[in-house]
Amino acid sequence: MSKVLPVLAVVASIFTLWYAAVPFMNVKETLTGLERAGTTVVPDNPIARRDASAVALVLRNSFAIPATYAQERPRLPAPHQVAQDLWETVVLKKVTSKRSLVYHGWITLSATLLGFTIGTGAGILLAVGIVHSRAMDMSVMPWAIASQTIPILAIAPMIIVVLNSVGIQGVVPKAIISAYLSFFPVVVGMVKGLRAPDAMQLDLLKTYNASGSQGFWKLRLPASMPYLFASLKIGVAAALVGAIVAELPAGGARGLGGRMLTGSYYGQMVQIWSALVFAAVLAASLVLLIGWLQNRTLKRMGLL
Amino acid sequence: MASPVNTPVISAKSLDLTFQTADAPVQALKDVSLDIAQGDFVSFIGPSGCGKTTFLRCIAGLETPTGGTLTVNGMPPDEARRARAYGYVFQAAGLYPWRTIAGNIKLPLEIMGYSKAEQNDRVARVLELVELSDFGAKYPWQLSGGMQQRASIARALAFDADILLMDEPFGALDEIVRDHLNEQLLALWARTNKTIGFVTHSIPEAVYLSTKIVVMSPRPGRISDVIESPLPKERPLDIRDSPEFIEIAHRVREGLRAGHSDA
Amino acid sequence: MASPVNTPVISAKSLDLTFQTADAPVQALKDVSLDIAQGDFVSFIGPSGCGKTTFLRCIAGLETPTGGTLTVNGMPPDEARRARAYGYVFQAAGLYPWRTIAGNIKLPLEIMGYSKAEQNDRVARVLELVELSDFGAKYPWQLSGGMQQRASIARALAFDADILLMDEPFGALDEIVRDHLNEQLLALWARTNKTIGFVTHSIPEAVYLSTKIVVMSPRPGRISDVIESPLPKERPLDIRDSPEFIEIAHRVREGLRAGHSDA
Amino acid sequence: ADEVKLQLQWVTQAQFAGYYVAKDKGFYEEEDLDVTVLAGGPDIAPPQVLAGGGADVMLNWMPSALAAREKGLPVVNIAQPFKTSGLMLTCWKDTGITSPQDFKGKTIGVWFFGNEYPFLSWMSQEGISTDGGEDGVTVLKQGFNVDPLLQRQADCISTMTYNEYGQVLDAGVSEDELVTFKYEDQGVATLEDGIYALEENLKDPAFKDKMVRFVRASMKGWKYAEENPDEAAEIVLENDESGAQTESHQKRMMTEIAKLTAGSNGALDEADYNRTVATLLGGGSDPVISKEPVGAWTSEITDAALK
Amino acid sequence: MILVLSALIIWIAMWGLNTRLANGPHAETRFIRLLVPAIFGLTILVAWELLVRGLAVPLVILPAPSHVMATFFSELPTLWLDFKQTFLKGALSGYVIGCGAAFLAAILVDRYDFLRRGLLPVGNFVAALPIVGTAPILVMWFGFDWQSKAAVVVVMVFFPMLVNTVAGLQETTVMQRDLMRTYGAGYWATLTKLRLPAAMPFIFNGLKISTTLALIGAIVAEFFGSPTMGMGFRISTSVGQLALDMVWAEIVVAALAGSAFYGVVALAEASTTFWHPSHRK
Numbered sequence A: 001m002s003k004v005l006p007v008l009a010v011v012a013s014i015f016t017l018w019y020a021a022v023p024f025m026n027v028k029e030t031l032t033g034l035e036r037a038g039t040t041v042v043p044d045n046p047i048a049r050r051d052a053s054a055v056a057l058v059l060r061n062s063f064a065i066p067a068t069y070a071q072e073r074p075r076l077p078a079p080h081q082v083a084q085d086l087w088e089t090v091v092l093k094k095v096t097s098k099r100s101l102v103y104h105g106w107i108t109l110s111a112t113l114l115g116f117t118i119g120t121g122a123g124i125l126l127a128v129g130i131v132h133s134r135a136m137d138m139s140v141m142p143w144a145i146a147s148q149t150i151p152i153l154a155i156a157p158m159i160i161v162v163l164n165s166v167g168i169q170g171v172v173p174k175a176i177i178s179a180y181l182s183f184f185p186v187v188v189g190m191v192k193g194l195r196a197p198d199a200m201q202l203d204l205l206k207t208y209n210a211s212g213s214q215g216f217w218k219l220r221l222p223a224s225m226p227y228l229f230a231s232l233k234i235g236v237a238a239a240l241v242g243a244i245v246a247e248l249p250a251g252g253a254r255g256l257g258g259r260m261l262t263g264s265y266y267g268q269m270v271q272i273w274s275a276l277v278f279a280a281v282l283a284a285s286l287v288l289l290i291g292w293l294q295n296r297t298l299k300r301m302g303l304l
Numbered sequence B, C: 001m002a003s004p005v006n007t008p009v010i011s012a013k014s015l016d017l018t019f020q021t022a023d024a025p026v027q028a029l030k031d032v033s034l035d036i037a038q039g040d041f042v043s044f045i046g047p048s049g050c051g052k053t054t055f056l057r058c059i060a061g062l063e064t065p066t067g068g069t070l071t072v073n074g075m076p077p078d079e080a081r082r083a084r085a086y087g088y089v090f091q092a093a094g095l096y097p098w099r100t101i102a103g104n105i106k107l108p109l110e111i112m113g114y115s116k117a118e119q120n121d122r123v124a125r126v127l128e129l130v131e132l133s134d135f136g137a138k139y140p141w142q143l144s145g146g147m148q149q150r151a152s153i154a155r156a157l158a159f160d161a162d163i164l165l166m167d168e169p170f171g172a173l174d175e176i177v178r179d180h181l182n183e184q185l186l187a188l189w190a191r192t193n194k195t196i197g198f199v200t201h202s203i204p205e206a207v208y209l210s211t212k213i214v215v216m217s218p219r220p221g222r223i224s225d226v227i228e229s230p231l232p233k234e235r236p237l238d239i240r241d242s243p244e245f246i247e248i249a250h251r252v253r254e255g256l257r258a259g260h261s262d263a
Numbered sequence D: 001a002d003e004v005k006l007q008l009q010w011v012t013q014a015q016f017a018g019y020y021v022a023k024d025k026g027f028y029e030e031e032d033l034d035v036t037v038l039a040g041g042p043d044i045a046p047p048q049v050l051a052g053g054g055a056d057v058m059l060n061w062m063p064s065a066l067a068a069r070e071k072g073l074p075v076v077n078i079a080q081p082f083k084t085s086g087l088m089l090t091c092w093k094d095t096g097i098t099s100p101q102d103f104k105g106k107t108i109g110v111w112f113f114g115n116e117y118p119f120l121s122w123m124s125q126e127g128i129s130t131d132g133g134e135d136g137v138t139v140l141k142q143g144f145n146v147d148p149l150l151q152r153q154a155d156c157i158s159t160m161t162y163n164e165y166g167q168v169l170d171a172g173v174s175e176d177e178l179v180t181f182k183y184e185d186q187g188v189a190t191l192e193d194g195i196y197a198l199e200e201n202l203k204d205p206a207f208k209d210k211m212v213r214f215v216r217a218s219m220k221g222w223k224y225a226e227e228n229p230d231e232a233a234e235i236v237l238e239n240d241e242s243g244a245q246t247e248s249h250q251k252r253m254m255t256e257i258a259k260l261t262a263g264s265n266g267a268l269d270e271a272d273y274n275r276t277v278a279t280l281l282g283g284g285s286d287p288v289i290s291k292e293p294v295g296a297w298t299s300e301i302t303d304a305a306l307k
Numbered sequence E: 001m002i003l004v005l006s007a008l009i010i011w012i013a014m015w016g017l018n019t020r021l022a023n024g025p026h027a028e029t030r031f032i033r034l035l036v037p038a039i040f041g042l043t044i045l046v047a048w049e050l051l052v053r054g055l056a057v058p059l060v061i062l063p064a065p066s067h068v069m070a071t072f073f074s075e076l077p078t079l080w081l082d083f084k085q086t087f088l089k090g091a092l093s094g095y096v097i098g099c100g101a102a103f104l105a106a107i108l109v110d111r112y113d114f115l116r117r118g119l120l121p122v123g124n125f126v127a128a129l130p131i132v133g134t135a136p137i138l139v140m141w142f143g144f145d146w147q148s149k150a151a152v153v154v155v156m157v158f159f160p161m162l163v164n165t166v167a168g169l170q171e172t173t174v175m176q177r178d179l180m181r182t183y184g185a186g187y188w189a190t191l192t193k194l195r196l197p198a199a200m201p202f203i204f205n206g207l208k209i210s211t212t213l214a215l216i217g218a219i220v221a222e223f224f225g226s227p228t229m230g231m232g233f234r235i236s237t238s239v240g241q242l243a244l245d246m247v248w249a250e251i252v253v254a255a256l257a258g259s260a261f262y263g264v265v266a267l268a269e270a271s272t273t274f275w276h277p278s279h280r281k
């Protein structure tokens, strides 16, 4: 209970703020629309209104406030508009319909999961290499950091084209971009984790004359689990962002990224917002899922 | 200085060890010579930084001396390590938190390739030895500090190493628990006739347990006194109030103080 | 049980403290009554978990008893805390790593609003007291464990608290350094006539330092014995070989063992 | 069947109805072709896809294709289904703009990504600087929608007759609130959606033959779409994977598109080509292309296809 | 084919050299610590160059590094203009505002446990909003110029910074806090003398993560509308013009600026949290 209450309170105040902001954000377009419909508004020309402050406009045209909540192309949709769109696209539409967010969510999710798997696998392998080879540690680590400064969205289309030219198409290019974003947190966390055993724990194995692989399986890997899970949580959220980014160049195609793009293309703000909310819910669920796995695994390992 | 009664199990001759650190080299051991015979219980005592741990690690082949010679069972320590001649008990219990007590004890057995049946057998045996039979399925943090320490001793006993090296195993325990574990360790030693190297900061502990007390002093780390104990093998706890005991303790304290003042 | 010679500085009457934990409540203190007079040096000894730390924290107003009454200088401990009546020394040195030694000692002075000049004055004075004058500009991790502990004592001495509460301050030190700090602490106490509450695991340490030894036993934490020391205020180190000393130590050990066995 | 991969230059919409219709109606199948239509998007450069071998043919605007050619990617126009340009600039009337000279000091949204060339040529013809200031225009890189105009972040934005202009009207704006400048009317029209292939591929007779059949079937699709705009719009909707397009929007788009394809049988009109090149070469200090392109188009394919 | 083979051989040779350097006696010196990654980077560049030439990769797919470098130097004025627009105006101001606001918010959140328990879960949720969706909205709200880019950056860096700072403020041990209580220290004294210094390693962690986020955010936001300059504008426009050499020159600028930004923060960290075990050695 003490967990839910604060969250509810914060959510409630966000909604309050949100509702309060709507008239100010939407007042200009609303007034223009009303003016076209023949209502008198002050000031009575759009250019003067463009240069007027939103607060003044709302105060001087308070009759227009209800209309700001019902705009078709709002600058800021009201929460209930988003909720209604979500209801229609998530619940009412058949999940196989191209207009169903569940359908698009699944497209994105499948790329996310594939990319996350690739990214995690590659991240763990790289971390193992870094921990076991000094040369790799010294040469690769600085570049792994630098690689994260490359704006992925900028090269995502090129990656897709290049992969296309070698015959890789479909979900795989998306997964690769999503893997690119998720591998870095995994490398960093896993390197930390594999190095977590202290000198004493390592020496203990030495006194048993354990081999390198025994050291890995019996000590380093179990010791790295808490770190691995912490970075998996970051990694899975990054993977989702990657998959969405990768859907943009593919253009108006399927997936949540496609939804956001076409929403933006046709000025359907509500559609963008509901895709956004849906994506965030998806990310949160993935993170929760990993948190649950973490809890279970670490409990079973006796680390919690 | 040493007692070459029978052929020594461990024999160090003018051992030197210098650590290369970022600023200046640290001479951790200088000209250390010592023989330890089969069945000896040798305590190392000395102020912080005098090289007790370093010496123990050299014997275990975890550190390579930069000078002098050191043999264990007639071979270099590294080879002896590979032949799994030691059990090593660290200052802190150092149990793996993701393994149960039984799992922790099994660890060396798995690595050394014992059969499953043999593993279970041995785990049961050593758990009984340290009076933890009921706790095999528990995780380390479910046990008190003293019980954890006993588990780590059990782990070192599970495979039949002739030599047991213990680095301040009871440092973190309170006096009563410590007394109790001291008694048990002595009983075990009497029963198995292992050779034991034991690091401690406590003078009474060193005197109570050992057949031979090695007093060390720092900067550079060296042996400043070796005291053969005249106490009998059978030692009830109240032997500590006997005049011989107090006499030896006094000698150890003097040795320690000398090491401190010239540092 | 207590000694109401003059009006006590610290007075506890049937103190109870129960911790509410996730599974079951833990009774850390049960019916603890004790008076401590101005200038007393009181040691608390007892097995792990018997409530020594808890009792000290109650006195310092860091923990609120669930029953009984406790006054310090006639006021509730919380008020006394805000009146800055205490210096508290924790088991580990607990210096802030981002401050130099001098900076650490200055910390309470800054908080209590001493002038800059006064601060520097006092820092110099206490640094000298604990023989660390040359180390004021060093960072904690550049000092040995013993030196850090001395610095933390200096920090507690820097402002003129009447009451000094020390929770196993020398637990992590080797015997020789410990002896040395014990001597210094006694000298300081004799000079300043502070009231000192001191937690330790070491019987000789308790006997050597105290005017009063409080033996506690666990589950629930309670006082099982209070021993007034007949030793003189002037105590050379070798007083520890005297028969009176051994006699008191023996009584403490008996008390401890009793506490252990009925636990 | 021979495989052909076609790269569009934008998301699935009625702008590309001819190809979807040809596929849906089996015109490609009749020519023994197995055509895959690849949707484009804001970050997909069709010439790059062509260069990478991801597609056999692409749709492109001629300025962009000629620029690619100068960059060393020899693409060749093999057919030109769009006769007329649908590109225009749409402005608020209340800004006082009545002629291009009034653009000075105003803010104008322009599509980049290779589609800025016609605008830049036009402005240099008018002698208006595009670096902002009192006497120049302030250029914004326009995103994908008409919001900059609706919210008056820009005074004018680029629109296509068949798409963005309709979106502006859909937002409730009436035509008399707006002033529009068609590039066609300003004499700076450049050829839009054309079909392009790589020069080296065209040397292969088998490929050429494939293209002939492809162009023939595609044009058949276009003519069918012109005649049955509603059905064509439905077919487009079926092929839209995003599920974002609406029927009314696509139907109107199809109607407008039909006006642009009306004058073309697929063959490139050399006069149109020359006008496009002249416009681009006349681009002032920073011309889009620096020299007269050679071999940038061929009539061989359409000649064979229309025979 | 020869070029491809030589790429392979050079790779193996360089790797061998690095292995020897890294395990050699001077591996800990500053020089080697810089040399080894430099050699690795150089190897990648050489291999890239040889492969592009050897496999005759078309320019419009992937330019050779030498080509990119040539463009980089010949287009320096344009690159500088874009850098100013995107990095100095958009990314940096967003970074300062976002991190500053997050820092203040963290202190509030930390002060009121109710806020901490309410805001952090919601914050994690909001942090999961993909930039691709938020950027068009923010461009619509804040206009085409750098202000909207800064807004995107603020949204991107706010929560990582908040979470790290809050975690840092909770980092003190019970003993350290009790010490302050024995001094009867109030909230502000505890905050400035204990909790903030103790939180520094975490705060810097947040600041470091935010450096890369800020740059990426500012660049990506330009894809959704911008004036006719900026790194993101140039990248997307150049892709359309098939000027891939220019695209890569901008990416080089981004990587250089991002690494330098990160490095500066890391240096500041090293000099403020010198006391932390990870920096002591």
Ligand SMILES: Nc1ncnc2c1ncn2[C@@H]1O[C@H](COP(=O)(O)OP(=O)(O)OP(=O)(O)O)[C@@H](O)[C@H]1O
Residues within 6 Å of the ligand: B019, B020, B021, B026, B027, B028, B046, B047, B048, B049, B050, B051, B052, B053, B054, B055, B221
């Ligand atoms: N890996 C190392 N690198 C550099 N110096 C070291 C290393 N290990 C130990 N030393 C130094 O060698 C000396 C001896 O250390 P050692 O750990 O053997 O002391 P010790 O007697 O076990 O002390 P303590 O009682 O504190 O455990 C010390 O001065 C220590 O600082």
Ligand SMILES: Nc1ncnc2c1ncn2[C@@H]1O[C@H](COP(=O)(O)OP(=O)(O)OP(=O)(O)O)[C@@H](O)[C@H]1O
Residues within 6 Å of the ligand: C019, C020, C021, C026, C027, C028, C046, C047, C048, C049, C050, C051, C052, C053, C054, C055, C221
């Ligand atoms: N914050 C707490 N919450 C719950 N239980 C506590 C808490 N603090 C202490 N306890 C319990 O209270 C009892 C007394 O603890 P205390 O720390 O006072 O023991 P101690 O005598 O100082 O032991 P030690 O010698 O190990 O320091 C123990 O059983 C302990 O587990």
Ligand SMILES: Cc1ncc(C[n+]2csc(CCO)c2C)c(N)n1
Residues within 6 Å of the ligand: D009, D010, D015, D041, D042, D043, D111, D112, D113, D115, D160, D163, D164
């Ligand atoms: C990023 C980008 N921006 C603009 C165009 C130009 N364009 C060509 S067709 C078309 C559809 C019009 O409704 C548009 C906008 C493009 N291809 N890519």
Ligand SMILES: [Mg+2]
Residues within 6 Å of the ligand: B052, B053, B054, B167
């Ligand atoms: Mg040691």
Ligand SMILES: [Mg+2]
Residues within 6 Å of the ligand: C052, C053, C054, C167
């Ligand atoms: Mg305690």
